[in-house]
Amino acid sequence: MSATFGQHLVGRDQELGFLFGHLREVEFRGRAVGLLGEPGVGKSALLDHVLVHAESHGFTVLTARASQAETAFPFAGLHQLLRPLLPSADRLPVNQRDALLACFAMTDSNATNPFFTSLAVLELVVEAARRAPVLLAVDDLHWMDQPSIDVVGFVARRIANERVVLLCTSRPRPLPFADHRTVEWLELAGIDTASSAALLEARAPQLSWSARDRVLRQAHGNPLALLEFATALESGRNAWSDGDEDLPMTTRLERAFAVRVEHLDAPVRAVLAIAAIDDGDSISDLLAAASRLYGSSIGPPMAQPAFDQGLLVPTGDRYRIAHPLIGSALRQSSSLAARREAHAALAEVLGDHPDRATWHRASSMSERDEQVAADLEQAAGRARRRGAVASAAAWLERAAALSPDPASQATRLLSAAELSFQLGRFNEVERIKGQVAQMTLQTRDRSRLLWLEGVFHDGSTGEPAEVRRLVDMAADATASNDSDLAMQLLVGAARRVWWRDPGKILRHQIVLAAERVGVPANDPRLLAIYALAESHEYSQMVFDHLERWISDADVRPELAGLLGIAAFCTGDFPRALTFLSTPIEALRTQGRLSLLAEALAIRAWAEIYLGIFEVARSADEAVRLADETGQSTWAATARIAVAFDHAVRGGHEADHDLLTQAQLVALRTPNASSSLLAGVQLARGVAELGIDHHEQAYRELRRVFDPADPAFQRAQQVWTLSYLADAAVHTGQEAEARTILGSMERLAGASPAAGATIALEYSRAVLAENTSAETLFEGALHGAGRKLPWHRARVELAYGSWLRRHRRVIESRVPLRAARDDFHAVGARTWAARANAELRATGERGWQPSPAPRELLSPQEAQIADLAAQGLSNREIGERLFLSHRTVGSHLYRIFPKMGVTSRSQLAGALTDAGDDSRE
Known part of the structure; x- marks a missing residue:
């Protein structure tokens, strides 16, 4: 059914040139390309043409054709695509091999990590690409099962440096991948008039004018329409009316196919009825089920007209429907009762495939049946153990629909909602919650529903009424002695008020409700609630308890993560880094990328507030992972951290695109608006400070301290204070800044954490009257930031500048020189230049900095270099960073000359070399 003359594809020269060009460039870069178009426009014909071309040019071609009947079956599409490479699976690392084989039910292993499955696929494809370039071709991606789509997306995002081209086809709405950057989409329109006429003349020359x-x-x-409409007219069975032109193209084509089928013999129609709902491709299964449906044996000769008519396509002992619209036409033209009979017939012959048989048996039911519902639930459990969480959720919903007992129905729906939450599919969770909310629930299921109400802290509303509702539900859970549920709800409420402050009264209600639950005073959940809701008021209590916890929280990464959040929100940034290291490594090992992105984003900001600008370890990776897992709030949080890092390191302004994207997320996500906007203002203010634009810096930073401004955030304003003070002394705003300083001192209390102490010590010194300034500068130099080069350098610069302004020129050179060297050591180029400008004003000349070698590396290259310097192999690095080992090798190939080394053993020394200063 392709629009071809022999080997020539009519009307697609431009598109073929585009696609063949990507194949030619595969030695230099990998690409992921998608063809979008309505049914029949020629996507599959283009794909097939490219496959033939690729094979003739030495490519290894891996193909999969998805079908609507297979959508519910986990990893069915991936198995098609990967089948030729599966014999090589034994050469994979054990955890990857087990995860991959488990998803195909080819092992007894319970390994269910979807990201290790994806990494295994990437490794197999990249390894195959060592022998010959690889073309991955996926037709009708929109019909592929979701677990397979997820793997294809994972691979697509990681082939830029490989000899791999991914080519897929899809209908345009909705796109299979949420992230539009995963694939470069090419939208196909119909062929032009001349090509249409030429194709029609070649295929139906006898048609009247x-x-x-x-x-x-x-x-x-539309090429398929040209051919099928012509066939219908030639046969005299077109069944067209004058109004057909107003119908959608899909409907007209389905009608044309349906008319063609009506005139076939009953055995052939039985074969086609089974093919329309078959999720497999075995001709023997097809004929066996058709025989049961027809009531008499149907052999290959009786089924042959279905192949002769071009409705089915044979490939050895397998088959496929020639075009998805044929299957759609067959389903649309048959009654519901007839489709149920076909499903029942197919279920009877699939004894060797119990999950498929269960699905078809369920589809054959005309009334609720507990046994079938229970079988579906068991199949969902098997899918989940294989890592196919999306499929498991779909099977549970189907089980719920067939449950005669309303209580069982609700239980299964809630299980589906919980799985959808794990996948981050908030709309699906909301839809199921809407169904369950109308039902009578058992006590445990009421608790599960209440928990689902409180789990969203990324993208959910932060309205006070919604937060208060969570607090009320937590009180009900406490009264029911369900302390775990109560704490889950209250942690969710506290997270919301961190992102946007609902007011003092409601914040305190959350704390009181948490204290009434009765958990131990050192419970990490309680400490997180204190820190999130009232970070300043309860900071000392949180500090006291954090000191008693060991860094890995007794080898419980989930608790260490909560302790890390508690430390961060109270400003105890050193301890936040310590606590977050455990969950980050655990989540990385487990491949739980969504939670890993969150932990990395929080760690990046702890590093920034401490002045540790190795953001490549955290923020850059957090951006990539949050984008990949669809977590817009955490992606925005990490983007602001990257922008701050760029501003410090030498940009004339904070990255406009990064901050604009973060602002857009804040506008779409009211719950996250104040925290994100406060970060945006801080990044912009610091960028302006770095280039001595003090007036603009003051305006940007001042917004964080105004309760009426959307960028106001209670905790973050304290950590922003020192930069505001910096801008104030250069703009004549000292009086206002001192007033703000007083407010921050009262807010931080008598025993503030490291973050607040550093900010307060600096601000007191730079805003002080001349009589007390020197003492306060000396105190700041020996205070909380003394061991942190960034903060020490800022005090040195401010102190040296103060000395110079007071004509103590010779004395000023010592702190200014130290500031310049410290700024240079941490890579803060613009700030080092500021310190050097002050030194030049004292008469000192001749500083010519050389860049530190690691500044030549991209964030991901720096991460790979660090791991290689620690002695990890390429494969180990790839597994940690979710890259192929060959991609790691390619990065190291570029890293070595940048660092001036020739071996891995030299990396550690090169990475610690800050570069030599050349002075007169």
Whole structure:
């Protein structure tokens, strides 16, 4: 059914040139390309043409054709695609091999990590690409099962440096991948008029001129329509009316196919009825089920007309429907009762495939049946153990629909909602919650529903009424002695008020409700609630308890993560880094990328507030992972951290695109608006400070301290204070800044954490009257930031500048020189230049900095270099960073000359070399 003359594809020279060009460039870069178009426009024909071309040019071609009947079956599409490479699976690392084979039910292993499955696929494809370039071709991606789509997306995002091209086809709405950057989409329109006429003339030369004109007019350049409408007219069975031109193209094509099927013999129609709902491709299964449906044996000769008519396509002992619209036409033209009979017949012959048989048996039911529902639930459990969480959720919903007992129905729906939450599919969770909310629930299921109400802290509303509702539900859970549920709800409420402050009264209600639950005073959940809701008021209590916890929280990464959040929100940034290291490594090992992105984003900001600008370890990776897992709030949080790092390191302004993207997320996500906007203002203010634009810096930073401004955030304003003070002394705003300083001192209390102490010590010194300034500068130099080069350098610069302004020029050179060297050591180029400018004003000349070698590396290269310097192999690095080992090798190939080394053993020394200063 392709629009071809022999080997020539009519009307697609431009598209073929585009696609062949990507194949030619595969030695230099990998690409992921998608063809978008309505049914029949020629996507599959283009794909097939490219496959033939690739094979003739030495490519290894891996193909999969998805079908609507297979959508519910986990990893069915991936198995098609990867089948030729599976014999090589034994050469994979054990955890990857087990995860991959488990998803195909080819092992007894319980390994269910979807990211290790994806990494295994990437490794197999990249290894195959060592021998010959690889073309991955996926037709009708929109019909592929979701677990397979997820793996294809994972691979697509990681082939830029490999000899791999991914080519897929899809209908345009909705796109299979949420992230539009995963694939470069090419939208196909119909072929032009001349090509349409040429194709029609070649395939139906006997048509009358009137019939020819009618086909051309109705087909609108759709190649399949040109061929099928012509066939219908030639056969005299077109069943068209004058109003057909107003119908959608899909409907007209389905009608044309359906009319063709009506005139076939009953055995052939039985074969086609089974093919329309078959999720497999075995001809023997097809004929066996058709025989049961027909009531008499159907052999290959009786089924042959289905192949002769071009409705089915044979490939050895397997088959496929020639075009998805044929299957759609067959389903649409048959009654519900007839489709149920076909499903029942197919279920009877699939004894060797129990999950498929269960699904078809369920589809054959005309009334609720507990046994079938229970079988579906068991199949969902097997899918989940194989890592196919999306499929498991779909099977549970189907089980719920067949449950005769309303209580069982609700239980299964809630299980589906919980799985959808794990996948981050908030709309699906909301839809199921809406169903369950109307039902009578058992006590445990009421608790599960209440928990689902409180789990969203990324993208959910932060309205006070919604937060208060969570607090009320937690009180009900406490009264029911369900302390775990109560704490889950209250942690969710506290997270919301961190992102946007609902007011003092409601914040305190959350704390009181948490204290009433009765958990131990050192419970990490309680400490996180204190820190999130009232970080300043309860900071000392949180500090006291954090000191008693060991860094890995007794080898419980989930608790260490909560302790890390508690430390961060109270400003105890050193301890936050310590606590977060455990969950980050555990989540990385487990491949739980969504939670890993969150932990990395929080760690990046702890590093920034401490002045540790190795953001490549955290923020850059957090951006990539949060984008990949669809977590817009954490992606925005990490983007602001990257922008701050760039501003410090030498940009004339904070990255406009990064901050604009973060602002857009804040506008779409009211719950996260104040925290994100406060970070944006801080990044912009610091960028302006770095280039001595003090007036603009003050305006940007001042917004964080205004309760009426959307960028106001209670805790973050304290950590922003020192930069505001910096801008104030250069703009004549000292009086206002001192007032703000007083407010921050009262807010931080008598025993503030490291973050607040550093900010307060610096601000007191730079805003002090001349009589007390020197003492306060000396105190700041020996205070909380003394061991942190960034903060020490800022005090040195401010102190040296103060000395110079007071004509103590010779004395000023010592702190200014130290500031310049410290700024240079941490890579803060613009700030080092500021310190050097002050030194030049004292008469000192001749500093010519050389860049530190690691500044030549991209964030991901720096991460790989660090791991290689620690002695990890390429494969170990790839597994940690979710890259192929060959991608790691390619990065190291570029890293070595940048660092001036020739071996891994030299990396550690090169990475610690800050570069030599050349002075007169």
